[in-house]
Amino acid sequence: MKNKNIILYLLGLILFASCQDMFEPADENTRQEDAMKLESEYANGLLMYGYSSLPYMNSTQTDIATDDAVTNNLSSNYLNMATGTWAADNNPMSQWDACLGGIQYVNKFLSLAGEVKWTPSSDSKQMMFTDRLKGESFALRAILYLSLIQAHGGYADDGVLYGVPLFTEALDASTDFNMSRAPFSKCVAQIFEDCDSAMELLPMDYKNIDSIPQIPWKYNNRVVQAQVSGYNSVFGATQRNRISGRIAQVVKAQAALLAASPAFRAQSGVTSAQAAKLCGDVLRNNESKKIEGFFDPTGHLDWYASTYKNLIDAEVPEVIWRSDRSNDNTQEKEQFPPSLYGNGRVNPSQNLVDAFPMNNGLPITDPASGYDPQNPYANRDMRLSNTIIYNGLKFKSNNILTGVGMGYGKENGEFDDNLLKVARSTRTGYYLKKLLREDVSANPSSPSPQRHIYPRMRYTEIYLAYAEAVNDAWGPNVAPPDSVGNLTAYDVIKLIRDRAGIGKDEFGRDLAGGDIYLERIKNDKNLMTDLIRNERRLELCFENKRFWDLRRWQMPLNVAVKGMQVERIDPEDQNSALKYTIFDVENRDYDDSYQCYGPIPKAEVLKWSNLKQNKGWK
Numbered sequence: 001m002k003n004k005n006i007i008l009y010l011l012g013l014i015l016f017a018s019c020q021d022m023f024e025p026a027d028e029n030t031r032q033e034d035a036m037k038l039e040s041e042y043a044n045g046l047l048m049y050g051y052s053s054l055p056y057m058n059s060t061q062t063d064i065a066t067d068d069a070v071t072n073n074l075s076s077n078y079l080n081m082a083t084g085t086w087a088a089d090n091n092p093m094s095q096w097d098a099c100l101g102g103i104q105y106v107n108k109f110l111s112l113a114g115e116v117k118w119t120p121s122s123d124s125k126q127m128m129f130t131d132r133l134k135g136e137s138f139a140l141r142a143i144l145y146l147s148l149i150q151a152h153g154g155y156a157d158d159g160v161l162y163g164v165p166l167f168t169e170a171l172d173a174s175t176d177f178n179m180s181r182a183p184f185s186k187c188v189a190q191i192f193e194d195c196d197s198a199m200e201l202l203p204m205d206y207k208n209i210d211s212i213p214q215i216p217w218k219y220n221n222r223v224v225q226a227q228v229s230g231y232n233s234v235f236g237a238t239q240r241n242r243i244s245g246r247i248a249q250v251v252k253a254q255a256a257l258l259a260a261s262p263a264f265r266a267q268s269g270v271t272s273a274q275a276a277k278l279c280g281d282v283l284r285n286n287e288s289k290k291i292e293g294f295f296d297p298t299g300h301l302d303w304y305a306s307t308y309k310n311l312i313d314a315e316v317p318e319v320i321w322r323s324d325r326s327n328d329n330t331q332e333k334e335q336f337p338p339s340l341y342g343n344g345r346v347n348p349s350q351n352l353v354d355a356f357p358m359n360n361g362l363p364i365t366d367p368a369s370g371y372d373p374q375n376p377y378a379n380r381d382m383r384l385s386n387t388i389i390y391n392g393l394k395f396k397s398n399n400i401l402t403g404v405g406m407g408y409g410k411e412n413g414e415f416d417d418n419l420l421k422v423a424r425s426t427r428t429g430y431y432l433k434k435l436l437r438e439d440v441s442a443n444p445s446s447p448s449p450q451r452h453i454y455p456r457m458r459y460t461e462i463y464l465a466y467a468e469a470v471n472d473a474w475g476p477n478v479a480p481p482d483s484v485g486n487l488t489a490y491d492v493i494k495l496i497r498d499r500a501g502i503g504k505d506e507f508g509r510d511l512a513g514g515d516i517y518l519e520r521i522k523n524d525k526n527l528m529t530d531l532i533r534n535e536r537r538l539e540l541c542f543e544n545k546r547f548w549d550l551r552r553w554q555m556p557l558n559v560a561v562k563g564m565q566v567e568r569i570d571p572e573d574q575n576s577a578l579k580y581t582i583f584d585v586e587n588r589d590y591d592d593s594y595q596c597y598g599p600i601p602k603a604e605v606l607k608w609s610n611l612k613q614n615k616g617w618k
Contacts, residue, residue, distance in 0.1 A: 040117065040118050043109060043113065043116045044133075046105050046112075047105075047109050047136065047137060047140075049105045050102050050106040050109065050137065050140045050141075050144075051140065052102075053098050053099060053101060053102025053105070053140075053144060054102075054140075054143065054144075055098070055099060055143070055144070057544050058454045059330075059334070060335075060346050060435065060544065061078060061544060062078060062546070064076065064078050064079060064082070065079070065081055065082040066547050066557075067349060067351045067559040067561055068348065068537070068542070068546050069346050069347055069348050069349055069352070069428075069432075069561075070347050070349065070427050070428060070561050070586045071345050071346060071347065071427075072343070072344055072345060072347060072423065072424060072425065072427050073343075073345055077092040078092055079586075081093070082589070082590070083586065083587065083588070084589035086590070086595065087602070087617075088599035088601060088605070088613065088617045089601070091598065091599060093151055094152075094598070094601060095147045095150075095151040095152065096148070096152060096604065097601075099144040099147050100148070102144045103141055103167070104170060104171060106137045107141070107168060107169055107170040107171075108170040109133075110134060110138075113130055113134050113137065114134070116130075123224055124219050124220070124224040124226035124227075125226070125234065127218075127219060127224060128226065128230070128234040131201040132201065132202060132234055132235065132239075134197075134201055135197070135198045135199075135201030135202035135243075135248075136202070136242060136243045138194040138197040139194065139195065139198035139202070139247060139248040139251060141168075141194050142191045142194035142195045142198065142248065142251050142252070142255070143251055145163075145166075145194075146191055146255050146258070148163070148164045148187075149164060149187050149188070149191075150258055150548055150552075151598045152164050152598050152614075153187070153264065154596075154597025154598065154615070155597065155614060155615050156181075156613065156614060156615055157615050160183065160267070161183065161184040161264065161266065161267035161268065162182070162183060162612060163184040163186065163187030164182065164187060165179035165180065165181055166190055167179070168190070177608070178608045178610045179610060179611070180611070181600075181611060183267070184267060184268055185267060185268050185269035188255055188256075188268055188269060188270060189269070191251070191252070191255045192255065195251050195252035195255075196252075198243070198245065199249060202243070202245040204244060204246050204249075205244050205245075206235055206236060206237055206238075206239040207236065208237050209228060209231060209232060209236075211228065212227075212228060219231065241321070241322070241324065243321075246282070246285065246320060247320065247321050249278075249281060249282050250282055250320055250321070250462065252278055253275070253278040253281070253282050253465060256270050256274055256275035256278045256279070257275045257279065258552055259275070260274065260275040262552070263551060263553070263554050263596050272468075272470075272472035272473040273469070273473040273474075273480065276469035277482075279462055279465045279469055280480065280482070280483060282462050283459070283466060283484045283487075284484050286459065318455075318458050318459055319458050319459075320457040320458055320459060320462075321457040322454065322455050323454040323456060325453050326453075327450070327452075329440045331435060331436060331452060332436055332440040332442045333442045334346075335431070335432045335435075335436055336431075336436070336442050337395075337400050337425075337431045338417055338422060338425060340395075340398070341442040341444065342442050343424045344424050344426055346431075346542065347427050347432075347563075347585075348387075348428060348431070348432060348541075348542075349430070349562060349563065349585070350428065350429070350430075350562035350563050350564050350585075351559065351561060351562055352388070352537070352541060353384065353430065353564070354562075355537055355538060356380055356384040356387075356538060357380075357381050357502065358370055358371055358381065359379050359381055359501065359502060359503070359504065359506075359511065360502075360503065360511055360515070360516050360517075361514075361515035361516050361517040361518055362516055362517045363517065364376075366517070373580060374577075374579070374580055376580055377393075379505075381500060381501070381502060382500060382501040383500050383501075383538055383539075385433075386433065386434070387434045387541060387542075388430050388433055388434075389430060389431040389432070389433045390430055390564075391403050391406075391429065391566045391578075393433075395433065395438065396438045401415050401418060402417055402418065402426055402430065402431065403418060403565070403566030404419050404566065404567040406418055406566070406567075406568070417431075427585055428563035428564065429563045429564035429565060429566060430563070434542050437450050437452070455543065461536075461540060461545075463495075463496065464496070464536045464539065464540075466484070466487070466489075466492060467489040468489075468529075468532050468533075468536070470488065470489045471525060471528050472529070474489075475489070475525045475528075476489045476522055476523060476525060476528040477490050477522065477523060489532065490522045493518060493528070493531060493535055494515065496535055496539065497515055497518060498515075502515045503515040503516075517531075533549070533553065533555075536549065551595075551598075554596050556592055557596070558588045558590045559588060560584055560585075560586070560587045561585045561587075561588070562583065563583055563584075564580060564581070564582055564583075565580070565581045566578055567579055567581075591616065593616065594614070594615055594616025594617070595616070597616075598614070599613065599617035600613050600614060600617070602617075602618075
């Protein structure tokens with residue numbers, strides 16, 4: 001009966017914040033609020049709905065709307081958006097309903113959390129539960145507002161940079177729902193404040209203690225006496241993967257980087273120097289792994305080659321926060337090539353392949369790089385073969401043939417993996433490899449699911465954010481005041497590229513000259529900016545970052561996607577040399593004059609007169 005009441009209460013709140021209208025008022029239910037104060041499951045249900053509103057995706061999706069990939073799912077909303085249907089009333093990237101609804105739940109929870117009886121035991125345990133759950137709520141609200149301003153922040157016709165409506169108390173029937181958008185800077189300030197509140201209440205990480213002196217003073221003073229077992233039940237290892245102080249610290253750093261980016265910095269109130277400081281704080285508090293160990297020079301043989309398999313059975317220092325584990329083969333069924341019973345949905349672009357340098361660090365466009373257009377995958381950055389399946393690459397012990405008219409012994413001389421062979425075939429000549437487990441079988445007659453996770457936050461992202469902000473504020477070779485290990489932007493990029501095997505051959509031996517390109521441009525701020533952005537593109541590809549990065553950097557969205565056609569010079573000769581031809585796959589139809597800022601939903605603007613639309617959107 002208790003669970004049924006929780007569900008009924010949540011359904012009532014869902015109706016309150018329905019997709020029909022987030023701001024639709026509803027009748028208060030005092031009886032249910034009183035019940036929540038006595039039965040903690042009620043109130044915890046509110047918080048869990050806030051968690052269910054988190055904006056993170058558990059699969060590669062938005063990259064197909066960028067220059068990094070296309071999809072062979074021709075009915076995809078992201079494909080349609082990228083090819084001209086993006087509008088204020090047709091926005092697959094919208095975060096409006098989900099995040100504002102989640103904020104309403106969080107605010108309602110915060111209004112009640114201090115009055116809920118969380119435990120029948122000691123006052124100290126009650127205090128700890130209250131602190132932890134309120135801290136999680138503040139951080140949740142910060143995450144939801146960050147997602148909202150990233151998706152909907154922008155300049156209106158009056159020249160003001162706006163965020164979204166800002167409310168920190170639960171809405172009720174007495175609320176004036178015709179809210180204005182708060183200035184972007186005020187939204188950022190609220191995110192910062194919520195992150196600070198969360199960090200005051202939460203432990204940096206959830207881990208067990210073994211002695212009373214390790215308990216924070218406020219839970220172990222003369223009035224309140226906590227026990228080790230009580231502390232561990234609230235803040236111990238069993239709570240891992242709930243929001244911690246470290247996660248709140250990362251959210252604050254992410255918000256600062258967004259606000260200091262070219263698209264927002266003019267009116268955000270945040271500088272690159274501030275963003276560098278906040279990113280540095282995250283790295284400074286990374287006690288579990290020293291810089292030298294984190295950037296293991298054999299990383300290309302471990303981290304990249306693992307395709308995240310290492311993350312399944314144990315926590316690893318690279319990942320700060322991840323999705324819950326699942327035991328399935330959904331990603332593999334969607335992404336494996338057809339010959340492995342997959343749908344081949346995400347097709348990496350030639351644009352992205354070309355962004356991977358040679359193993360000497362030089363871009364393939366550099367005449368001295370050694371790049372051979374007719375042997376395009378030789379001597380490349382090792383991250384390429386650990387991220388993307390190209391023609392002839394071995395995957396699950398099979399040679400995947402993505403060219404035209406290729407195959408061995410098949411009646412028609414072709415495999416379904418070939419370019420545009422069947423509806424499930426690649427459109428670009430490439431398949432996705434990153435994030436997939438090779439020990440999974442997608443064969444419907446003998447399926448073999450395995451455990452999966454999807455990273456939400458990882459340290460490489462923060463190191464790259466730090467390098468971006470430091471370079472912007474001080475240049476490539478100046479360590480900021482109170483910096484982490486005196487790290488410069490150049491130092492970070494060198495560590496990341498060393499870990500990726502740049503400057504080494506396939507056997508890990510040093511190449512003459514090492515990382516030639518990095519050393520060549522290390523004193524040039526503008527070229528270092530380009531390199532940092534490219535490293536972020538490579539390291540975080542297919543993690544749903546590229547779309548947002550292009551917009552905050554104000555880089556062109558309208559870049560046509562290219563593919564690679566591979567074919568035998570003599571189609572009748574299985575041993576014939578191959579010919580490589582780059583071709584156009586899909587044009588992008590964005591308007592770069594205004595679409596670096598997403599729209600406010602058209603229905604909301606029509607309904608509420610105080611909601612200003614971003615410039616250019618109708």
